Amino acid sequence: MTMSADDLLDALDPDQREVALALTGPVCVLAGAGTGKTRAITHRIAYGVRTGVYRPTSVLAVTFTARAAGEMRTRLRDLGVAGVQARTFHAAALRQLGFFWPKVVGGAPPRILEHKAPVVAEAAQRLNLAVDRIGVRDLASEIEWSKVSLVTQDDYVRASTALDRPAPAGFDRQAVARLLDVYEQVKTERGVIDFEDVLLLLAALLESRGDVAAEVRAQYRHFVVDEYQDVSPLQQFLLDQWLGGRKEICVVGDPSQTIYSFTGATPHHLLTFSRTHPQAQVVRLVRDYRSTPQVVGLANRLLAKAPRGKAGGHAPLELVAHRPAGPPVGYVAYDDDDAEASGIAARIGKLIAAGTRPSEIAVLYRTNAQSEPIEQALASAGIGYQVRGGDRFFARRDVRDAILLLRGAGRAAGADEPMPQLARDVLLTVGWAPEPPAARGAARERWDAMQALVALADDLAAAAEREGRQAMLPDLVAELDERASTQHAPTVEGVTLASLHAAKGLEWDAVFLAGMSEGLMPISLAETDAAIAEERRLLYVGITRAREHLELSYARSRNPGGRASRRRTRFLDGLWAGDDRPAPRIARHPSPVPPEDVDRDLLARLMEWRASVATETAKPAYTVLNEAALMGIAARRPASIAELARVNGIGPAKIDRFGATLLSIVAGGESR
Template sequence: MQPAEELLKHLDPDQASAARALRGPVCIRAGAGTGKTRAITYRIAYGVESGVYDPYSVLAVTFTTRAAAQMRSRLRSLGVEGVQARTFHSAALRQLKYFWPTAVGGQLPKIMEYKSSLVKAVASRLGLPHDRAALRDYSAAIEMAAVSMVQPSEYEKWVKQTGVQPPAGISTYDMSDILRLYAEVKRERSVIDFEDVLALTCGMIEERADIATQIRRQYRFFIVDEYQDISPLQKHLLDLWLGERNRDLCVVGDAAQTIYSFAGASPDYLVRFASEYPGAKTVTLSRDYRSTPQIVSLANGVVSRDKETNSQAVRLTSMRESGKAVRYEVYPDDEAEAYAIAKLIKERINEGAYTSQIAILFRTNAQSSLFEAALARENIKYCVRGAEGFFTRPEIASLMQQASMIARRGAKGNIGEIIAELARPLGWSNKAPDTQGAVLERWEALNSLVAQAQLREAAGLTLASLLQEWQELANAQLDPAGGGVTLASIHSAKGLEWNTVFLAGVSEGLVPITQAKTVKELAEERRLAYVAVTRARDELFISYAQKRSLDRKVSRTCSRFFSPVWPKEEVVKTSPAPVKRARTKNFLNQASHQERELFERLRQWRLLLASSLEKPAYTVLSDTTLRDIATVKPQTLKQLALLRGIGPVKLDKFGAAILKVVRGADPDQVAACNLEDLKD
């Protein structure tokens, strides 16, 4: 353990001021990248070393197990043992298990890991829809009501007061019935859920003064991280832990990073902290050690226009040296955007960048599919964070299975129309549903495939070819062990950071999302944009596509959050997706020497083979496909199959020969051997 004052030498002046404020109430307003975890852990260590804190009487509350583990690790490195760093649920569960035999008797009921089976039973009894998407929405609404401390009889009134809507397709009366019956079924089955852990702990402390006294005697000093994300139920539990000891509370948060209101989080507790706790000391951490001045300047500009929390937003000052300018790009369509980003990532990897330090962020999980496809085509390892892989979603798997059956029967027709008709019974329609949650996510995922099918129809693909393309992408799904370029929604990216970030799809309708209509909802969408920007350390690329696909008439516009800083001379990038490549002449002018040399050897192989077969050269492989092969240089059949124009038939006929040419074999000899194989 270091002497108390020695500890403070490792902090900047504001962090040191926060560390010295050992008695509360204290509010630490910590902007993104300002070292709040460092400030918290050093504050605890300073309190212990100076004798103000008994480490065993300190409870540091976080919102994720990852953050709690990080805090414990840092405290150990500072020589501090005995401090409890836990999530709200972990701390409450520990107390509930310990006191349950005394307060209630017997064993604590089993905690359900998932609500779905019980919620399904409830919906079935009530005669309500109980498909997977509906169950997800019911479960989310149950959790929202629980953390907001809303009883079934109060649900309708609460909806009118807050504007929170019940899940799509059901009324407030239906939702009240779900809440009531859900509670009854839990009692019937002797189970509780995670929200019950908090509620039961609250009830135990309220009803048993002896237990309340024992808990308050055990924990004297409280530090609550991410205070802007606290829910009414968590705040109630915190108040019960504290009792009358307001001086023993320190909270840390950033109102500009409140993005979980759909889960019951409210920034009001942070914003009103000084008025709730008279005499509270406020310390602001504004020195940003994460991002370059260029990125910080953009972040400040985005959040400064948030009228709802602007008074509490921390204006950051970058402590980094000047870096690269933020890049703004516009692409003709979504596929072109995804493909261009994959190319830029490939360039950085070739320059020595680690894939784990690169991320692509987007507003909705359904946007991941095109980026998964683009990265797979470039043979770039990736992982999807905070969401299931696109092709593992049940509605996507179901659609592909049905489409495969149709393709095997030899069905012909417009593939865009075929996929659209298959998608309708699964939850797709021409217009997006005016709701959020699982219903909207399902529509977005299906809509992504419909849009891709319409685009491929314009390119002349058959249904079988389209499905082969999708199956190859599905086979190239993320590595379960993680690693690679991160694909993440902005929500799931909070708390993380990367050297290079691509913020994609920043157009109206996505950022902000179409469903955000009220001032409060739009303010949260702006904060989402702020969170996205502040994930980048060194490089930030911001882009959007003018259309979903080139054949669409509706054109998109830049997000209102970025339009004030968007370059006035907007240049639409024309390095398009694979189906819209540059002509051979341009390729030869722009390609590297190795790419041009391989392209010519591939053309020589194709010419000899086509002449021997007495067929036009393009019927073997098109120039577009040869350019792709020369650029990507695939080393395996699986990598080759990911390229456009290489279907299963051509892969079987020419795949081995192409790989030989790529590896340096003589094109004439390869063509001769290939011809013999075809004759056999």
């Protein structure tokens, strides 16, 4: 249902409403984490369209991730606004470059390199630089930084020295400068461009060709830039060409969430916006609707302790929590990494047993290398998970096959056939089933992906019903096509494992921050004051991902039995609640329950039941439930699912499959 202009304003708090009413630029929105910035700017666009101030096609909203762009388009569609362009910088630039290139240059634009590595390796070889795979990766990253920072090969040595930016390990600045030059030569010889060139070429085209600039500026008259604290000099240069001196721009950001400076992002443009645009209207969003007061309080205290010198910079926004009180933030010190992983898995198991969906739980860490023991612990507990930053959803072969089948079925479907059931019928042929497979592995991953498509079909059908129409299978295919073009994947059910950088822009009911020790947070590579300040902001981003449950932990040593040489991160000095004694170790194979606590008759019935299940399924008895779990049940005599979940060795998968039977056995029922 289309909302009226008054309805749009009534749906906002006073600060958000101030954003929506600021229809003419320049406007600067300083929006803290969880304060509803996307809601504010999408309602601003919708209000501008509804009141006739904007033509939908004259608005260009640019974001930094395809997911954010997809979210913005979805919200605008739900508000009844169609035609607004919401894209990433690269997607918007690529679209315009593809349109103008044949007219100005002739022919199709050059092919875009998917990976810089082959070209970097060849450039290094021509310079007789010895490089391995890691060296190539580091040099490619440095090339990206120089290009988005508008640093040429002639100016690289001076600029990197002035910024105290070290050259990639094993190379001096002069060698990197030469490599920048040869890299461009190799690209030209191969007739290819990289992703940074898309922005550079379009900006240069707009700067040099008045006719092209006039056509773009006639099309786009109002600009919105999300996450403006992460804009690079190159992106700002392109934005300036789009604007052409006009002031119709609304920027939204939070300097305290600047965490990508290593890629060339800088909060400079956000922090100086009021000086660059003296007539700018500045609105602060500080009402936090995402997190409990406990989480918000920790986030505020973390930033309040930051130095305010050259590296610390600005005074942060102080968030005001608008959710009811929740559980206290947890702080746990473990003996070693395995104990930390197992402890986190056990805590997650209890949350799931108590009703929290796995997709609403995340484990976040500083480096991707930290995920392995956590993956193992979750797998041992029978808890499904997905690693963010792994294979892209729409690149999976099973997903591509499923969409192909849905497309074909959509062409043949009758007008009165309900879409959710049709989608289920199709997906039954490619790995979906009403219930998930018991085991982890490829079959479960395939089911999780298909279930995400089923859930999306249900969501679309529900949205269509609210609008008084019936969703059809082609609607699902169209939605998937749009999402695939922007890599806006549907939600896959499972605990999310992600680096702190990859978690930016996301949120969960429960968040576990693992590895909160010196050397990991801040990372050992952060040696300057500016780098340490950015690590603090990274922890702030991690904390503010949590809606209700938040637990921070670290391990005193890396390996079991190792020397306890680690200490918790300096960022939590004065914030860590309680003492710092190690938490009780939760082993992967829990220690036996004391014999005197075990109900021997109950244990015998449990053993009999396990043997019968093993015989029926032709599997070893220990794969049904191990002895420690059986003894734990016989000792605790759980009377509910929640109590059963507290028994070591019994995860959500075991509870789903055997929970009711086990409780019946405990209560004295049949063992078969």
